[in-house]
Amino acid sequence: MKIVVLSDTHLPKRKNGLPDRLLEELKDAELIIHAGDWLTIDVYHQLRAYGRVEGVYGNVDHEDIIGLLSSKKIVEAGGFRFGITHGHGKGKTTEKRAIVEFEGENVDCIIYGHSHIPVKRYEGNLLIFNPGSPTDKRRQKLFSFGVLTLSDKITAEHIFFNEE
DSSP: OEEEEEOOOOBTTSOSSOOHHHHHHHTTOSEEEEOSOOBSHHHHHHHHTTSOEEEBOOTTOOHHHHHHOBSEEEEEETTEEEEEEOOOSSSSOHHHHHHHHTTTSOOSEEEOOSSOOOEEEEETTEEEEEOOOSSOOTTSSSEEEEEEEESSSEEEEEEEEOOO
């Protein structure tokens, strides 16, 4: 099973649309996960054209997104449990806030956004994953999003690209 993971699209503020590199990966995705800061509902509808979309709202999202999604979600796919949150808030780092959000929830992977910094690391068997941003790289050299491949394990990779 292939899952495309993205966050912090901030559309249309940062770009006019989703980049071609991302759109190419969406064509055969079985699930799309967005970790917040969509900005407008249009991004949700565009992603839905490619398949099943799961996600949460972030700190800059419009009311239509907040009305549709929650701030925290657990999604089951391919026999694994994914905890999704944006990661915004006060105190701690973005990553630590995301981890605390799912304490005691028995998830296999925590997906978060907010920082725009790609992260792939493990705490024991728990995958901690931030896809970065495909449209607002901030201080990163490249834009990014993630692809998770599910088999008997979760294989995670970042797709880095520069589309100016």
